[in-house]
Amino acid sequence: MGIVSIHPVSIVITIANVLILFFILKRFLFAPVDKILEERAHRIVENKERAEKAAEEADELKRKYDEKVAEIEQAEKTRLSEANKKAAEEYDRIINDANKRADQIIEDAGRKAEMEAAVRDAEQERKIAEIVSVAARKLAANSNGAETDSSLIEEFLSKAGEDNGD
Amino acid sequence: MDLGEKLVEELGVAPLFSIGPFVITESIVNTWILLVIVLIACIFLTRGFTVENPGKRQLAVEAFVTWIRDVTKTMLGDEAVGYSWFTVTMIFFIGMANLSALIETAVADNFTFMKPPTKDLNVTIALALMSIVMVEIAGIHRKGVGGWLKSFTKPIAIITPINILEIIIKPLSLCMRLFGNIFGGFIIMELLKILVPFAIPLPFSCYFEIFDALLQAYVFVFLTSIYISEAVE
Numbered sequence: 001m002g003i004v005s006i007h008p009v010s011i012v013i014t015i016a017n018v019l020i021l022f023f024i025l026k027r028f029l030f031a032p033v034d035k036i037l038e039e040r041a042h043r044i045v046e047n048k049e050r051a052e053k054a055a056e057e058a059d060e061l062k063r064k065y066d067e068k069v070a071e072i073e074q075a076e077k078t079r080l081s082e083a084n085k086k087a088a089e090e091y092d093r094i095i096n097d098a099n100k101r102a103d104q105i106i107e108d109a110g111r112k113a114e115m116e117a118a119v120r121d122a123e124q125e126r127k128i129a130e131i132v133s134v135a136a137r138k139l140a141a142n143s144n145g146a147e148t149d150s151s152l153i154e155e156f157l158s159k160a161g162e163d164n165g166d
Numbered sequence: 167m168d169l170g171e172k173l174v175e176e177l178g179v180a181p182l183f184s185i186g187p188f189v190i191t192e193s194i195v196n197t198w199i200l201l202v203i204v205l206i207a208c209i210f211l212t213r214g215f216t217v218e219n220p221g222k223r224q225l226a227v228e229a230f231v232t233w234i235r236d237v238t239k240t241m242l243g244d245e246a247v248g249y250s251w252f253t254v255t256m257i258f259f260i261g262m263a264n265l266s267a268l269i270e271t272a273v274a275d276n277f278t279f280m281k282p283p284t285k286d287l288n289v290t291i292a293l294a295l296m297s298i299v300m301v302e303i304a305g306i307h308r309k310g311v312g313g314w315l316k317s318f319t320k321p322i323a324i325i326t327p328i329n330i331l332e333i334i335i336k337p338l339s340l341c342m343r344l345f346g347n348i349f350g351g352f353i354i355m356e357l358l359k360i361l362v363p364f365a366i367p368l369p370f371s372c373y374f375e376i377f378d379a380l381l382q383a384y385v386f387v388f389l390t391s392i393y394i395s396e397a398v399e
Contacts, residue, residue, distance in 0.1 A: 007179075007288045009188045014283075014292035017197045022255040024201065028208035032215055033231045036224075039217045 131159055173356060179286045180276035192277050193286035200262050200283070234258075241391035246398045252300050253394075257387040260284060260293065264348060264379030284348045284382075287341070294341035297390045298333060305397035317397075336393055340386055347382045351375070 135156040181189045211227050220228065238253040266280040273279045283289045306314045318329040351374035358367045 005179075005287075006291070007189070007191065010179075010191050010194055010286065010288035011292040011295065013190070013194050014197065014289045015296055017194070017201060018255060018259050018293070018296060020201055021204065021259050022251065024205050024208060025255060025258060026251070028205060029212060029227075030231060032212040033228055036215045036217055036220075037228065037232075043217060 128160060131156060169357070169360060172360075173353060179288070182277060191286065191288070192281060193283040193289055195277070196266065196279070196281055197263065197283045197289070199280070200266055204258075204262060238387065238391065241388055241395075243391075243395040246304060246391070246395045249300065249304055249394050252296075253387045253391055256293065256297070256390060257383050260344065260383035260386055261380055263289070264383060265376065267348075267352070267375045267379065282348055282352075282379075284344055285352060287345050290341040290345040293344070293386070294337035297340055297386075297393070298337040301336070301390070301393040301397050302333070304394045308398040336389075340389060344382055344386050347378060351378050 238250045263284040
């Protein structure tokens with residue numbers, strides 16, 4: 001056999017060999033690698049979906065949480081303003097009561113003072129009446145002329161003045 | 167034995183044995199051995215693959231498979247991407263056949279273990295034939311028989327004979343280029359080994375047996391890809 005002799009059997013067998021190589025590569029190299037790559041791609045997509053879902057859920061939870069916090073804050077505010085209102089009412093009520101009582105006390109004091117003044121006036125009248133009666137008695141007992149009369153009147157007047165001056 | 171005789175003997179493809187009327191040559195036996203090696207390598211390399219936490223071996227295999235597919239698909243273009251299985255197989259076949267020169271060992275008078283099968287013209291003829299058949303199949307599949315026949319008259323009717331000649335020229339150039347390169351590289355290496363038996367042949371060996379081997383596989387597949395993508399245009 002020379003260097004460049006054509007050998008049909010070799011050509012046919014080589015074509016068969018190339019086809020065999022194709023099946024070997026397909027079955028034992030590309031198929032297992034593809035299987036793994038596909039599975040990995042599938043798993044990556046799955047993981048991505050799962051992550052997206054989790055993020056969505058987290059957002060939903062956060063939204064709910066924010067809502068709840070806002071609700072609580074609102075309730076707290078309402079409660080606080082109500083308490084303030086109540087406190088203001090209570091304050092007003094107490095002040096009013098105090099004012100009323102103070103007025104009452106002042107009124108009572110006024111009335112008492114009036115009553116005391118009346119009592120004092122009555123006492124004075126009584127004393128004057130007493131002095132007058134005393135003076136009249138003395139006058140009646142002495143009856144020594146006009147001089148005595150005038151001195152007695154002076155005495156009475158000075159006594160009355162003394163009593164009034166108390 | 168003078169140099170000429172030695173070369174002729176080295177280049178000759180010795181018939182090993184016959185199955186009935188069919189003579190089996192050493193390049194065929196070497197191809198079979200290579201197929202068995204590839205089969206074992208594939209089984210070993212893809213064993214115990216996991217979806218998560220792949221090992222270094224798995225990552226390397228995955229990267230290689232993805233890469234070789236991308237390379238062949240890029241060469242074919244979007245239209246002809248469906249033929250990448252063919253070009254991948256071709257680049258594998260020619261690559262492993264050319265690289266087998268690295269472990270070439272003479273074991274008997276008529277049998278050299280791992281003598282590159284691509285050094286046998288019959289093997290490169292077979293590859294070129296498959297290539298041109300694939301190109302024409304791609305054309306017929308795309309345009310239908312009528313459209314395919316009509317495509318020979320394009321761009322103008324007068325070049326129809328040239329277009330028909332191309333059916334022969336394309337595979338002939340593919341087959342001769344591959345055969346010639348491996349053949350030529352082999353001759354240069356043999357001459358160098360005879361002239362300087364020590365150290366000097368090593369870098370040349372790296373060039374011819376690794377770089378040129380892969381380059382020729384690439385060129386063959388690249389041209390086939392161009393022919394296919396032209397056919398489906």
